Amino acid sequence: MxxxxxxxxxxxxxxxxxxxxxxxxxxxxxxxxxxxxxxxxxxxxxxxxxxxxxxxxxxxxxxxxxxxxxxxxxxxxxxxxxxxxxxxxxxxxxxxxxxxxxxxxxxxxxxxxxxxxxxxxxxxxxxxxxxxxxxxxxxxxxxxxxxxxxxxxxxxxxxxxxxxxxxxxxxxxxxxxxxxxxxxxxxxxxxxxxxxxxxxxxxxxxxxxxxxxxxxxxxxxxxxxxxxxxxxxxxxxxxxxxxxxxxxxxxxxxxxxxxxxxxxxxxxxxxxxxxxxxxxxxxxxxxIETLPLRMQKHCDNAKAVAEFLSTHPAVSAVNYAGLPGDRYNNLQRKYAPKGAGAVFTFSLKGGYDAGVNLVSNLKLFSHLANVGDTRSLVIHPASTTHSQLDDAAKVKSGAAPDVVRLSIGIEDKEDLIEDLDQALRA
Amino acid sequence: MNHDAYDDNYIRSILNGVKSIAMVGASPVNVRPSYFAFKYLAQRGYDMIPVNPGHVGKALMGKPFVASLADIGRPIDMIDIFRNSSHIMPVVEEALKLSPPPKVIWMQLGARDDAAAEKAEAAGLKVVMNRCPKIEYGRLSSEISWMGVNSRTLSSKRAPVPTQGMRLSLNRTSFGGGQTAASDRAAKNKTEST
Missing domain, CATH: 3.40.640.10 (Type I PLP-dependent aspartate aminotransferase-like (Major domain))
Known part of the structure; x- marks a missing residue:
């Protein structure tokens, strides 16, 4: 005891x-x-x-x-x-x-x-x-x-x-x-x-x-x-x-x-x-038995992918609380110091069409309406999860038309980055 | 003695140590919490005595009601008080007059009287306040886990299948003293604000 x-x-x-x-x-x-x-x-x-x-x-x-x-x-x-x-x-x-x-x-x-x-x-x-x-x-x-x-x-x-x-x-x-x-x-x-x-x-x-x-x-x-x-x-x-x-x-x-x-x-x-x-x-x-192992890997991968996207020429903005300078970075360090989670969004310079192209060109990321899977997932919220909101509500809830949401899985981060890179270039 | 949160070993030593429990304020009405607790503790093998002057002449689970602690007429290990906080002191004073006195005063969920507790502790008794012995027994044996309740205990040992009238092992490993920090803090704040 x-x-x-x-x-x-x-x-x-x-x-x-x-x-x-x-x-x-x-x-x-x-x-x-x-x-x-x-x-x-x-x-x-x-x-x-x-x-x-x-x-x-x-x-x-x-x-x-x-x-x-x-x-x-x-x-x-x-x-x-x-x-x-x-x-x-x-x-x-x-x-x-x-x-x-x-x-x-x-x-x-x-x-x-x-x-x-x-x-x-x-x-x-x-x-x-x-x-x-x-x-x-x-x-x-x-x-x-x-x-x-x-x-x-x-x-x-x-x-x-x-x-x-x-x-x-x-x-x-x-x-x-x-x-x-x-x-x-x-x-x-x-x-x-x-x-x-x-x-x-x-x-x-x-x-x-x-x-x-x-x-x-x-x-x-x-x-x-x-x-x-x-x-x-x-x-x-x-x-x-x-x-x-x-x-x-x-x-x-x-x-x-x-x-x-x-x-x-x-x-x-x-x-x-x-x-x-x-x-x-x-x-x-x-x-749940492997939650601590998975969650840390999810977070580490997500941070690496967010860092990659933040310097990519096709990307206009990345919203990931784990990045220094993100508006939520201070709150992340207070509430979630082990990591900022694995779900985040980014915006494409090419707007809505670039988002659609990205989703169709990805080979490893799955296009579906879920998050928190071992597999990496991608979705365009404006046309799916948030589609029933009007345009103003979409923007307020963080799902503007040029926004793509990722849920980063526990694969090797190099493979995820390579997949995003080829899809953004295609 | 800190009565805002109890170490599991303290509760465990009481529930493992006592055999007879007089329940003051026991009710024969089968939707009252006292009835639940009485029945459960009787089924887990405790020698239960219902104390309630309003029900003398009736019985609870075959045990005849007595009007007062003095009427029990034999030594009792623990007094479980199912009364509001304002009615605790007279029961404790009555308990301390018994010869021999009980070893434990237990005040039910929602009941707390720090002055009465101090008096009982000064006389060498153990005191528990604002807890239910049924819940604590269920928690330490993990029987309460059937209800999705956090027992705050762990065990890698195979437990026996519980049957009627069987005493369960309470000697599982407790974590963090068995406290649920947030809930204990909330209870403490409530006590201080009233």
């Missing part, structure tokens, strides 16, 4: 997993089952009443998924986590615990385009409103807070340009407003940034990206920091009020500092249904 905190790489391999009690299997087994047998009627009733720890049905919890949940909670420094089917599902489940019709989420304008769509259109149909603020100007969040604001939502490293958000400044505004700060940590992963250390109350991930890391499995994660007092001011009745679904249990009173993760599981996942397949949980867990 030791009081020393194990290192990140040790947690990435071990947290949440121990040899299977029944078989001794050392790798985490894939519990590919819908349901779990009860010991007896009393055991069943205890589980349904949230009185006992255990498994009922994979839409609510699954032993493979539980290992993934505990592992990400440990890596992020949270009290508990919940795995769901995708990053989008994570956002839906989180906000369902916080929002009622007429409430408002205050979100950073620079978000993954799919999140902007989800917030603007799908959530609006629930009566959840969104207000936007500029992540480069923390004061814009302060000015946008209203009595209806129930949460603030930002990305730690923001899509698509890899800009770094001043998490601590926005966390202070959330604290003053009495609302939780939700940080999407997908592009940083806890290897680069641990938002909870900077004041985040809830962390969400698309585990599809760097956590899984191999571009083979969708998944989402919600991490509860255990920092927010949900009972204060009675603003969050899902957590503070007796829940009729569970015979009047109050979630915060019963579950203390992991109440939010439990609410997401027993009120969100149970009733909305976006459960993660245990097979996907296994794939993502396997990916």
């Amino acid at each position: 030791t009081d020393r905190l194990p290192g990140f790489s040790t947690l990435a391999v071990h947290a949440g997993a121990q040899p299977d009690p029944t078989t001794g299997a050392r790798a985490t087994p894939i519990y590919q089952t819908t349901s779990f047998v009860f010991n007896d009627a009393d055991h069943a009733a205890s589980l349904f009443g949230l009185q006992a720890f255990g498994n009922i049905y994979t839409r609510i919890g699954n032993p493979t998924n539980a290992v993934l949940e505990e592992r990400v909670a440990a890596l992020e420094g949270g009290t508990a986590a919940l795995a769901v089917a995708s990053g989008h599902a994570a956002q839906l489940v989180v906000l369902q615990q916080l929002m009622r019709p007429g409430d408002e989420v205050l979100a950073a304008r620079k978000l993954y385009g799919g999140s902007i769509n989800q917030f603007t259109h799908a959530f609006k149909a629930f009566g959840w409103n969104v207000a936007w603020a500029d992540p480069d100007d923390a004061g814009s969040f302060e000015r946008a807070v209203t009595p209806h604001t129930k949460a603030i939502f930002i990305e730690s490293i923001a899509n698509p340009a890899g800009s770094i958000t001043d998490i601590e400044a926005i966390a202070a505004i959330a604290r003053n407003a009495g609302v939780p700060l939700i940080v999407d940590n997908t592009l940083a992963s806890p290897y680069l940034i641990k938002p909870i250390d900077h004041g985040a109350d809830i962390v969400v991930h698309s585990a599809t990206k760097f956590l899984g890391g191999h571009g083979n499995s969708l998944g989402g994660i919600i991490v509860d920091a255990g920092t927010f007092d949900w009972a204060k001011d009675n603003k969050y009745p899902m957590l503070s009020e007796p829940r009729p679904e569970y015979h009047g249990i109050r979630i915060q009173e019963t579950f203390g500092n992991f109440a939010f993760a439990i609410a997401c599981r027993v009120l969100g996942l149970r009733d909305l249904g976006p459960a993660l397949s245990p097979f996907n949980a296994f794939m993502i867990l396997t990916g």
